[in-house]
Amino acid sequence: MMAYLNIQNLRVEYVRDVPTLDNFNLTVNEGELVALLGPSGCGKTTTLRSVAGFIEPAAGTIKVAEKDYTTLPPNKRDIGMVFQSYALFPHLTIFDNVAFGLRMRRIQRKGIKKRVDEVLQMVDLQDYADRRPVQLSGGQRQRVALARAIVIEPTLLLFDEPLSNLDAKLRVEMRNEIRRLQQRLGITALYVTHDQVEALAISDRVVVMNKGEIEQIGQPEAIYNQPETAFVADFMGFVNCFDADVTSKEQSILALQAQDYTLHATYTGDDDPQRVQVFFRPDAVALSDEPSENSLNGQVILRTFQGQVVEYIVETALGNMIIYMPEDAPRFEAHVTLSLKTERLIAIAYE
Amino acid sequence: MRRLNQNRTIVILVAPALIFMVLFFVLPLAFLLMQSFQTDDSVLTLQGYSDFLTSRTSRIIYWRTLRMGLLITGICTLIAYPASFVIARMPTRRRTFLLSLVILPLMTNAIARTYAWLIILGRQGIINESLQFFNLIDSPLRLIFTENAIVLGLTQLFLPLMVLPLVSSMENIPEDVVEAARSLGANRLMVFFRIIVPMSMDGLVLGATLVFTGSVTAYVTPAILGGTRTLLLSTLLYQRAVTLADLNRGAVVAVVMILTTLSVNLLLRLLRR
Amino acid sequence: MKTSRWLYFSVFLLYFFLLGPFVIIFIAAFGAESTLAFPPTGFSLQWFARIVETQQFIDSFWTSLWIGLGATAISLMFGIPVAYALVRFNFKGMSAVETLFSAPILVPGLVIGFSMLNFFVLFGRIEVMTGLLLGHTAILFPYSVRVTSVSLRNLDPAVEEAAVSLGANRLRAFMLVVLPNMRSGIAAAFILGFITSFNNVPVSLFLTGPGITTLPISMLSYMEYYFDPTIAALSTVLVIFSILLVQLAERVLGLSRFI
Numbered sequence: 056m057m058a059y060l061n062i063q064n065l066r067v068e069y070v071r072d073v074p075t076l077d078n079f080n081l082t083v084n085e086g087e088l089v090a091l092l093g094p095s096g097c098g099k100t101t102t103l104r105s106v107a108g109f110i111e112p113a114a115g116t117i118k119v120a121e122k123d124y125t126t127l128p129p130n131k132r133d134i135g136m137v138f139q140s141y142a143l144f145p146h147l148t149i150f151d152n153v154a155f156g157l158r159m160r161r162i163q164r165k166g167i168k169k170r171v172d173e174v175l176q177m178v179d180l181q182d183y184a185d186r187r188p189v190q191l192s193g194g195q196r197q198r199v200a201l202a203r204a205i206v207i208e209p210t211l212l213l214f215d216e217p218l219s220n221l222d223a224k225l226r227v228e229m230r231n232e233i234r235r236l237q238q239r240l241g242i243t244a245l246y247v248t249h250d251q252v253e254a255l256a257i258s259d260r261v262v263v264m265n266k267g268e269i270e271q272i273g274q275p276e277a278i279y280n281q282p283e284t285a286f287v288a289d290f291m292g293f294v295n296c297f298d299a300d301v302t303s304k305e306q307s308i309l310a311l312q313a314q315d316y317t318l319h320a321t322y323t324g325d326d327d328p329q330r331v332q333v334f335f336r337p338d339a340v341a342l343s344d345e346p347s348e349n350s351l352n353g354q355v356i357l358r359t360f361q362g363q364v365v366e367y368i369v370e371t372a373l374g375n376m377i378i379y380m381p382e383d384a385p386r387f388e389a390h391v392t393l394s395l396k397t398e399r400l401i402a403i404a405y406e
Numbered sequence: 407m408r409r410l411n412q413n414r415t416i417v418i419l420v421a422p423a424l425i426f427m428v429l430f431f432v433l434p435l436a437f438l439l440m441q442s443f444q445t446d447d448s449v450l451t452l453q454g455y456s457d458f459l460t461s462r463t464s465r466i467i468y469w470r471t472l473r474m475g476l477l478i479t480g481i482c483t484l485i486a487y488p489a490s491f492v493i494a495r496m497p498t499r500r501r502t503f504l505l506s507l508v509i510l511p512l513m514t515n516a517i518a519r520t521y522a523w524l525i526i527l528g529r530q531g532i533i534n535e536s537l538q539f540f541n542l543i544d545s546p547l548r549l550i551f552t553e554n555a556i557v558l559g560l561t562q563l564f565l566p567l568m569v570l571p572l573v574s575s576m577e578n579i580p581e582d583v584v585e586a587a588r589s590l591g592a593n594r595l596m597v598f599f600r601i602i603v604p605m606s607m608d609g610l611v612l613g614a615t616l617v618f619t620g621s622v623t624a625y626v627t628p629a630i631l632g633g634t635r636t637l638l639l640s641t642l643l644y645q646r647a648v649t650l651a652d653l654n655r656g657a658v659v660a661v662v663m664i665l666t667t668l669s670v671n672l673l674l675r676l677l678r679r
Numbered sequence: 680m681k682t683s684r685w686l687y688f689s690v691f692l693l694y695f696f697l698l699g700p701f702v703i704i705f706i707a708a709f710g711a712e713s714t715l716a717f718p719p720t721g722f723s724l725q726w727f728a729r730i731v732e733t734q735q736f737i738d739s740f741w742t743s744l745w746i747g748l749g750a751t752a753i754s755l756m757f758g759i760p761v762a763y764a765l766v767r768f769n770f771k772g773m774s775a776v777e778t779l780f781s782a783p784i785l786v787p788g789l790v791i792g793f794s795m796l797n798f799f800v801l802f803g804r805i806e807v808m809t810g811l812l813l814g815h816t817a818i819l820f821p822y823s824v825r826v827t828s829v830s831l832r833n834l835d836p837a838v839e840e841a842a843v844s845l846g847a848n849r850l851r852a853f854m855l856v857v858l859p860n861m862r863s864g865i866a867a868a869f870i871l872g873f874i875t876s877f878n879n880v881p882v883s884l885f886l887t888g889p890g891i892t893t894l895p896i897s898m899l900s901y902m903e904y905y906f907d908p909t910i911a912a913l914s915t916v917l918v919i920f921s922i923l924l925v926q927l928a929e930r931v932l933g934l935s936r937f938i
Contacts, residue, residue, distance in 0.1 A: 142837035159846030518914030522700030623787035
């Protein structure tokens with residue numbers, strides 16, 4: 056597939072000679088929704104705003120459908136953008152908000168009416184055309200923002216943390232609605248968020264960013280199950296971690312020695328690392344009665360009931376581990392054996 | 407490239423107003439400052455300032471202006487402080503109404519606001535008439551054109567400027583802080599001095615700055631209630647500049663006035679931190 | 680409780696002091712005597728009639744009105760762009776610009792008026808109306824910049840970016856999206872500016888000239904020659920005028936929040 060959005064060697068400086076982004080490369084295919092995921096300050100919003108044209112890159116190029124956008128003014132880009140604060144025009148009705156972009160394009164009155172009605176229908180707001188933004192709920196405002204962005208038939212849709220002002224239930228609804236519309240219209244989209252679940256749920260590919268660098272690009276399943284860096288593992292909820300020495304490597308399985316334990320873990324890299332960090336999730340553990348191949352011994356030092364699961368903190372020779380159990384199995388201060396599956400133990404080489 | 411654009415945008419936005427202000431505000435003031443260092447023969451000299459400092463009249467007027475400024479600030483504080491405390495604790499609607507009554511006088515010109523004192527303090531005013539009616543005096547007292555008349559007039563004029571900042575700083579003291587102090591064993595008086603006073607300090611200092619600088623520079627009230635008999639810095643400036651047409655010595659008074667208000671402003675701004 | 684009774688007394692004292700003089704002026708304005716005696720012995724509307732008969736008041740009222748409207752309009756026209764630059768951009772010399780545009784509040788009005796008079800004289804005679812207009816415009820900048828800044832600060836900058844991303848250039852985005860949302864700030868600045876100019880004495884004192892004077896200045900000069908209650912009547916009219924203006928402001932600003 057041909058790259059539709061093509062960012063090459065992008066460099067952005069807010070302060071002279073201090074790059075926030077440097078040598079940043081990213082391609083997005085036509086019709087794809089790519090999520091930029093990372094903590095605040097990782098450069099995801101900067102990337103988005105560079106594509107929108109609100110930030111002038113110090114170096115590099117941005118192309119959309121082979122057309123050079125790098126120095127094109129933001130109002131000539133035909134990009135639809137959905138803002139975190141919605142950024143609706145407070146003084147205009149919902150109809151006029153949505154019609155704004157069309158009026159800027161000097162489309163005839165009749166055409167505007169038809170297009171706006173169509174799009175309002177799409178987001179299920181046809182009955183709200185004469186209201187003003189203040190009269191709408193958060194979810195409705197978000198749908199207006201979405202309608203306003205897609206009505207201009209944009210070359211590209213940009214989302215800047217669009218759901219962060221909504222409550223949990225609405226967030227899921229809106230997430231699905233955005234995805235449904237984006238797929239139906241076949242618009243290419245870039246979606247910035249700091250919420251892992253949201254990024255995984257909505258996108259075709261996830262770009263995990265940290266300190267202006269891309270840590271990992273991949274499909275949601277790959278990002279979730281096979282983190283390639285310690286940062287991604289940590290960000291994706293691999294809260295348990297210990298150090299180990301590599302004794303041998305066979306295809307993607309490493310034999311490890313961590314203090315007195317001999318363990319096997321999965322490794323996706325092509326090289327032969329000497330020393331690795333091993334990560335696993337709280338739910339990747341089973342309890343067993345006797346020590347087996349991949350197991351750790353420990354003692355429960357805290358148990359807290361959390362509804363669906365019970366969380367235990369288990370003290371082991373490799374540090375405290377957090378594990379989730381579906382039912383209230385061991386007692387407080389009980390000695391337990393944690394049995395770990397090789398495919399769910401992820402080894403990551405020290406840089 | 408866009409950075410250049412941004413600089414150009416800022417210049418386009420700011421330049422017209424900036425040119426206006428430099429031309430019709432900064433340059434006149436600079437010219438005034440220059441004038442204060444000149445005499446009729448147009449030489450650079452400190453003569454004007456040394457005359458001002460050595461002249462008995464101008465020294466009396468300067469100290470009178472400062473003294474009255476302090477006195478007015480003090481009286482305004484005494485009345486406005488407890489009153490603001492009460493107003494700040496009132497329910498929103500009543501507070502809004504009372505504050506609009508405080509703002510109303512500010513919307514009216516100083517002459518209308520001072521004129522009543524002529525009726526109260528004049529030869530045939532309320533006070534003289536009633537004193538004569540009760541045979542307490544034989545002939546009318548001279549109440550007008552005195553320092554006290556000016557103090558009364560300016561206190562009334564500037565009370566709103568003390569009340570408004572005080573109320574807004576006292577509104578911001580959360581009720582739970584007061585309750586917390588009470589629960590920790592503070593009595594009302596301790597709450598007042600340990601909580602209310604420190605937390606409304608900003609409002610008090612701002613109010614005091616406004617009232618003091620206002621009193622030291624006000625013209626209308628001293629002109630009406632002090633006349634030429636009880637001159638203040640402002641009426642002295644007018645007299646020298648317009649009545650005597652002595653622009654250079656008027657400029658000296660103007661510079662002294664600016665220096666006084668600026669130094670008080672700076673001093674109290676330091677206090678606010 | 681003793682303390683609270685004392686506290687309430689201070690509120691009474693405050694309003695007695697603030698509003699008492701107005702009450703006296705109202706009463707005096709309807710008096711029959713031709714001197715400032717109190718209380719008046721008869722009722723009369725002659726002093727109100729006297730206002731309208733005095734050509735000086737009529738002329739100076741119009742002068743004040745035009746100067747107030749003109750100076751406020753000019754200071755807003757120049758001041759709104761400054762407010763926009765201060766709120767939306769970061770630039771070198773920003774705090775200097777901010778200080779300069781709030782300076783006219785810090786410098787005594789009398790000094791501003793005096794310095795302008797001297798300066799204008801330097802360039803030969805400037806027309807009185809022009810001089811008044813320039814002087815009043817300069818002292819209104821702090822209000823027009825600061826008050827409009829507040830309403831700009833309350834407007835989400837993303838709203839403007841949204842307009843730009845939808846195809847508007849910066850100027851159109853400003854005219855179509857920013858300006859309409861600054862309405863209440865501009866209205867507030869306009870009313871505040873107009874009142875400040877309309878009531879100004881210290882600057883006008885120096886800049887009025889032969890034949891052309893503002894209302895407050897003509898009130899002052901009338902008081903030098905006459906001791907009748909005309910000024911009380913005129914003050915009464917002005918107080919009512921300012922009550923109406925405050926009401927209007929409340930209406931305009933209050934309503935705009937719901938439109």
